[in-house]
Amino acid sequence: MAYRPVAKHGKKNEVSTSKANSNDGSTSRQQNKNANVVNTSNTFEVLNSLDEEKNDENLPIIQSSTTTNVATSMDLGHNVNEIQHINENTPPISATPVVTSTQPASSSLCAEEDSEGDVEHVYDETRTFMASGSGYGTKKMKMSFQALGFLLILSFIHAQAATLRYTFVVQETNHTRLCTNKQLLTVNGQFPGPTITARRGDTVIVDVINRGDHNITIHWHGVKQPRYPWSDGPEFVTQCPIKPGGNFTQMVFLSDEEGTLWWHAHSDWSRATVHGLIYVLPRLGTTYPFRQPDAEVPMIIGEWWNDDIQNVFEEFMSSGADPANSDALTINGQPGDLYNCSAAEMKMSFQALGFLLILSFIHAQAATLRYTFVVQETNHTRLCTNKQLLTVNGQFPGPTITARRGDTVIVDVINRGDHNITIHWHGVKQPRYPWSDGPEFVTQCPIKPGGNFTQMVFLSDEEGTLWWHAHSDWSRATVHGLIYVLPRLGTTYPFRQPDAEVPMIIGEWWNDDIQNVFEEFMSSGADPANSDALTINGQPGDLYNCSAAGTTRIQVESGKTYLLRMVNAAMNNIAFFGIANHSLTVVGTDGAYTKPLTSTYIVISPGQTLDILLEANQPRNHYYIASKLFNAQRGSAFDNTTTTAIVEYTGNYTASSPPIFPVLPAFNDSNASFNFTASLRSLASAEHPIDVPLTIKRTLLYTLSINLLPCAVNGTCERADGNRFAASINNITFDMPSTSVLQAYYRGVNNGVYGPDFPDNPPLKFNYTQRTGLNASWRFPETGTDVQHLKHNETVELVFQGTNLVGGVDHPMHLHGHSFYVVGAGFGNFKRSRDVPNYNLVDPPLMQTIAVPQNGWTAIRFKADNPGVWFMHCHLERHVSWGMGMVFIVRNGKTTNARVLPPPPDMPPC
Numbered sequence: 001m002a003y004r005p006v007a008k009h010g011k012k013n014e015v016s017t018s019k020a021n022s023n024d025g026s027t028s029r030q031q032n033k034n035a036n037v038v039n040t041s042n043t044f045e046v047l048n049s050l051d052e053e054k055n056d057e058n059l060p061i062i063q064s065s066t067t068t069n070v071a072t073s074m075d076l077g078h079n080v081n082e083i084q085h086i087n088e089n090t091p092p093i094s095a096t097p098v099v100t101s102t103q104p105a106s107s108s109l110c111a112e113e114d115s116e117g118d119v120e121h122v123y124d125e126t127r128t129f130m131a132s133g134s135g136y137g138t139k140k141m142k143m144s145f146q147a148l149g150f151l152l153i154l155s156f157i158h159a160q161a162a163t164l165r166y167t168f169v170v171q172e173t174n175h176t177r178l179c180t181n182k183q184l185l186t187v188n189g190q191f192p193g194p195t196i197t198a199r200r201g202d203t204v205i206v207d208v209i210n211r212g213d214h215n216i217t218i219h220w221h222g223v224k225q226p227r228y229p230w231s232d233g234p235e236f237v238t239q240c241p242i243k244p245g246g247n248f249t250q251m252v253f254l255s256d257e258e259g260t261l262w263w264h265a266h267s268d269w270s271r272a273t274v275h276g277l278i279y280v281l282p283r284l285g286t287t288y289p290f291r292q293p294d295a296e297v298p299m300i301i302g303e304w305w306n307d308d309i310q311n312v313f314e315e316f317m318s319s320g321a322d323p324a325n326s327d328a329l330t331i332n333g334q335p336g337d338l339y340n341c342s343a344a345e346m347k348m349s350f351q352a353l354g355f356l357l358i359l360s361f362i363h364a365q366a367a368t369l370r371y372t373f374v375v376q377e378t379n380h381t382r383l384c385t386n387k388q389l390l391t392v393n394g395q396f397p398g399p400t401i402t403a404r405r406g407d408t409v410i411v412d413v414i415n416r417g418d419h420n421i422t423i424h425w426h427g428v429k430q431p432r433y434p435w436s437d438g439p440e441f442v443t444q445c446p447i448k449p450g451g452n453f454t455q456m457v458f459l460s461d462e463e464g465t466l467w468w469h470a471h472s473d474w475s476r477a478t479v480h481g482l483i484y485v486l487p488r489l490g491t492t493y494p495f496r497q498p499d500a501e502v503p504m505i506i507g508e509w510w511n512d513d514i515q516n517v518f519e520e521f522m523s524s525g526a527d528p529a530n531s532d533a534l535t536i537n538g539q540p541g542d543l544y545n546c547s548a549a550g551t552t553r554i555q556v557e558s559g560k561t562y563l564l565r566m567v568n569a570a571m572n573n574i575a576f577f578g579i580a581n582h583s584l585t586v587v588g589t590d591g592a593y594t595k596p597l598t599s600t601y602i603v604i605s606p607g608q609t610l611d612i613l614l615e616a617n618q619p620r621n622h623y624y625i626a627s628k629l630f631n632a633q634r635g636s637a638f639d640n641t642t643t644t645a646i647v648e649y650t651g652n653y654t655a656s657s658p659p660i661f662p663v664l665p666a667f668n669d670s671n672a673s674f675n676f677t678a679s680l681r682s683l684a685s686a687e688h689p690i691d692v693p694l695t696i697k698r699t700l701l702y703t704l705s706i707n708l709l710p711c712a713v714n715g716t717c718e719r720a721d722g723n724r725f726a727a728s729i730n731n732i733t734f735d736m737p738s739t740s741v742l743q744a745y746y747r748g749v750n751n752g753v754y755g756p757d758f759p760d761n762p763p764l765k766f767n768y769t770q771r772t773g774l775n776a777s778w779r780f781p782e783t784g785t786d787v788q789h790l791k792h793n794e795t796v797e798l799v800f801q802g803t804n805l806v807g808g809v810d811h812p813m814h815l816h817g818h819s820f821y822v823v824g825a826g827f828g829n830f831k832r833s834r835d836v837p838n839y840n841l842v843d844p845p846l847m848q849t850i851a852v853p854q855n856g857w858t859a860i861r862f863k864a865d866n867p868g869v870w871f872m873h874c875h876l877e878r879h880v881s882w883g884m885g886m887v888f889i890v891r892n893g894k895t896t897n898a899r900v901l902p903p904p905p906d907m908p909p910c
């Protein structure tokens with residue numbers, strides 16, 4: 001075996017035929033047909049040398065060729081153009097420093113200016129599809145498509161135990177010790193950094209995102225990383241550092257380690273502040289070889305310099321002398337009271353760990369994954385307007401959560417923004433655990449700036465696409481992302497395995513700060529300002545000013561099938577959507593499969609999700625994806641613009657310019673909207689049966705109305721009549737309490753937080769869909785915080801009846817904690833004797849958000865089998881802000897496993 005140590009920045013090697021000998025980068029992508037090229041990087045030389053000698057199962061890199069070819073694009077030692085070949089040597093795909101590993105040229109591997117261009121090229125050349133465009137966010141999106149498949153392969157190979165996932169946002173944050181306030185490089189703002197908790201044999205995926213000013217690498221100290229040095233971390237030994245703005249998904253493969261390990265930066269002296277513990281617990285079913293301790297306590301000895309550690313390091317290196325002494329030693333980041341200014345310390349909570357483990361155990365059907373959501377303001381530019389957006393981990397749209405049916409996802413939500421925030425896991429039923437559901441003042445008080453909350457996302461029978469979003473004020477405009485719920489291991493989709501999965505998020509962009517938009521809307525009493533653009537995956541598309549370069553582009557390969565995972569995250573309108581010359585086949589909605597429904601256009605409500613198959617079966621060309629809003633409310637203003645993305649077939653051809661445009665229904669085509677939604681059907685197969693309640697215990701009829709209420713006495717209503725808009729369900733405008741309904745209910749101390757009297761039927765009866773001549777006094781509803789109690793396992797039929805009181809409009813109604821079957825819908829007033837016999841009880845779609853048509857009604861059925869406190873509301877943001885919401889309390893059942901679980905210790909205080 002030839003082990004040839006080379007200088008830190010790599011020197012040429014006689015075997016390499018590629019870029020190694022050319023530092024100008026001009027030959028970086030030339031062909032290299034020699035499968036066993038030894039490259040010249042000090043890093044990869046070792047690996048390839050091992051490869052040459054052994055070429056067997058003990059390769060230090062993961063073999064993926066036997067399972068799938070998803071990861072074939074990164075053949076080590078191969079040129080990227082040779083992607084069709086399956087090679088057993090598969091370094092990771094997903095991040096900047098790794099991409100450089102595909103380039104067997106050492107001297108430019110870690111170059112400042114080279115890697116980003118290479119990222120773009122490598123991905124464009126080696127994947128069958130990906131979105132592209134310019135700017136930071138687009139690159140991020142590209143990575144996410146391919147990383148998923150790769151991670152699943154790795155997890156599969158190593159699948160002994162659970163897979164957990166963490167996000168490490170490396171960033172400068174302010175900390176004060178010894179009366180000195182300074183910026184520290186930290187992970188997730190914590191000093192010391194977060195603790196990783198896993199079990200022996202688990203796999204931990206860590207998405208390392210570098211938002212600091214320095215290069216960084218992370219080492220998992222004591223983790224052997226069997227056959228996978230790629231994630232080990234020492235800079236210039238196993239990887240080039242992650243540059244500022246870059247990211248790298250690292251795999252932490254635990255094997256026989258058990259006990260305490262740690263992680264730390266392995267570049268310069270960053271580890272002074274960038275470090276944390278790894279708890280490796282015994283496998284499930286095994287115990288410590290000593291008596292079970294009552295609690296576990298971190299104990300980290302560290303050092304503190306008042307000076308910036310990078311200064312300390314650079315002065316030390318340039319001086320040639322000893323480094324400056326630290327100014328304090330620390331225990332868990334604190335000097336202790338023998339130092340100046342150090343007596344008042346933060347006490348740590350040791351209870352959270354035990355609590356999470358208990359919960360995971362209760363719900364332990366499948367894997368437990370962990371994510372970190374750092375809610376923070378970050379700069380983004382659209383329509384030539386640069387502004388601060390509230391985001392999760394700096395991303396707009398936010399990160400995708402990927403899990404399998406039945407998994408448990410733990411999300412550490414850390415609020416580093418300026419506003420209160422809550423996060424809702426839309427469509428996740430959270431069995432017996434409303435504590436993590438998220439609607440502010442219904443199940444929790446918001447997470448204040450500087451606060452954090454560890455939320456459990458308990459997946460049960462959901463499968464398909466769901467999403468998460470903020471559920472406080474109007475923050476969800478920018479704080480949202482997808483949840484992919486894959487089939488369980490060993491099961492498959494009820495349709496042909498798609499070649500790739502593509503996020504498809506319809507959103508809205510305001511040039512103004514969304515908090516301003518919200519506050520002006522609320523104080524005016526009038527309609528909100530229209531958005532300035534609609535977006536697809538955060539990009540308006542080239543029909544808007546300044547937006548051509550950022551347009552989302554989906555590259556497809558002729559003959560392949562793509563699964564679009566779609567959500568309408570827009571705030572105030574249902575959307576039409578289509579792709580030129582391509583029909584779309586809906587195969588799922590709201591986390592449940594449907595019979596395939598093929599259509600030339602799609603209708604999707606705010607809050608709703610759709611799984612859509614796109615077959616690349618048209619002549620090679622460029623085709624527009626387009627979406628615009630549906631609005632049949634006469635005389636109402638709305639954002640009547642069109643957002644676009646582009647489907648681009650791979651290959652050599654001359655593309656139409658501009659791309660071919662799809663035909664979408666007219667903006668006010670109510671029939672197009674109604675007919676599409678009414679065509680959805682459950683799969684209702686042996687593998688995916690339905691369970692629609694046939695015998696009903698509770699029959700409810702709820703009217704949905706737009707109303708008026710008098711302006712506050714000293715209010716600033718803009719409307720000339722002295723009234724403001726309101727909205728109601730059964731003539732009650734929901735009055736948001738200032739403390740959480742769930743806490744009041746669980747503790748049995750109501751204190752007037754809510755009333756028990758939500759009516760089963762409309763208190764005000766009239767010809768609901770009469771268009772004119774309605775009594776003007778009917779427009780004024782009551783206000784209240786009334787709840788509807790349901791018995792455990794009670795079967796419920798609920799008919800939503802739209803009214804035309806102030807103005808008729810579709811209402812996409814969303815129920816938390818349950819899915820429901822949509823058994824009927826129609827125009828006009830619901831008439832029991834006529835409409836019930838026409839219900840679909842054979843294959844009604846299972847949904848969580850359903851658009852109740854303007855001038856019409858919709859009937860749903862569900863079983864109240866999830867004890868807790870569950871919000872139900874219109875998902876048009878302006879309507880829920882006007883009060884179109886109410887609360888169900890599903891009472892506990894008789895057995896202990898039919899009762900609400902206890903709250904976590906870190907519920908945000910009111």
Ligand SMILES: [Cu+2]
Binds near residue numbers: 875
């Ligand atoms: Cu509504």
